[in-house]
Amino acid sequence: DIQMTQSPSALSASVGDRVTITCRASQSIRNLLAWYQQKPGKAPKLLIYQASSLESGVPSRFSGSGSGTEFTLTVSSLQPDDFATYYCQHYNGFPPTFGGGTKVEIK
Amino acid sequence: QAQLEESGGRVVQPGTSLRLSCAASGFTFRGYGMHWVRQAPGKGLEWVAFVSFDGNNKYYGDSVKGRFTISRDNSRNTLSLQMNSLRPEDTAVYYCAKDPWKAFSTSSYFDSWGQGSLVTVSS
Secondary structure, eight states, X not given: OOOEXXXXXXXXXXXXXXXXXXXXXXXXXTXXXXXXXXXXXXXXXXXXXXXXXXXXXXXXXXXXXXETTEEEEEESSOOGGGOSEEEEEEOSSSSOOBOOOEEEEEO | OOEEEEEOOOEEOTTOOEEEEEEEESSOGGGSOEEEEEEOXXXXXXXXXXXXXXXXXXXXXXXXXXXXXXXXXXXXXXXXEEEOSOOGGGOEEEEEEEOSOSSOOSXXXXXXXXXXXXXXXXX
């Protein structure tokens, strides 16, 4: 199975900060990577698919990049609603696997 | 807008069985593959199972293979997960999630999620 490793596991940031989360795959997954946002007690929400395509309705401050084994999710200017846990997920075949998550907390 | 609503989660004893259901609306259910994804308390996300749009193709995670069965009823817009021989490590919130593709694909992400149903396996 393909292993997905996210870093950092947690970070503290202020409103307005630029935040970057990294996701690494144990082997090439081309650009078959999605990013999700999850708030406490809620279901995950799709943000990005195909490594850099923004899901409809997701604010443009979210962006994704990368291919092969290294990917990043960037929030250009962190807003109060963005404090949450973020997960990456590969979909280069079954089983699809998730990274361990990155919790973004208020500094 | 796809809507998914899980039901059936409860507290059960180890070794017993439980069936989860997911009612779908707001999209053409019979046209899309469907998944179950779970999340143990305080932990990350784990994909559990997939069924293709027509029910003919099914895939399972290694941790549930041979114990769980995914199925769907396209006439009732319902997805199910039959869970047998439950273990304490199966304790989790179980989400049903929709595949984005209108055809069978082994490259799946999840574009809509239900609110989740909590299964607790404890004696």
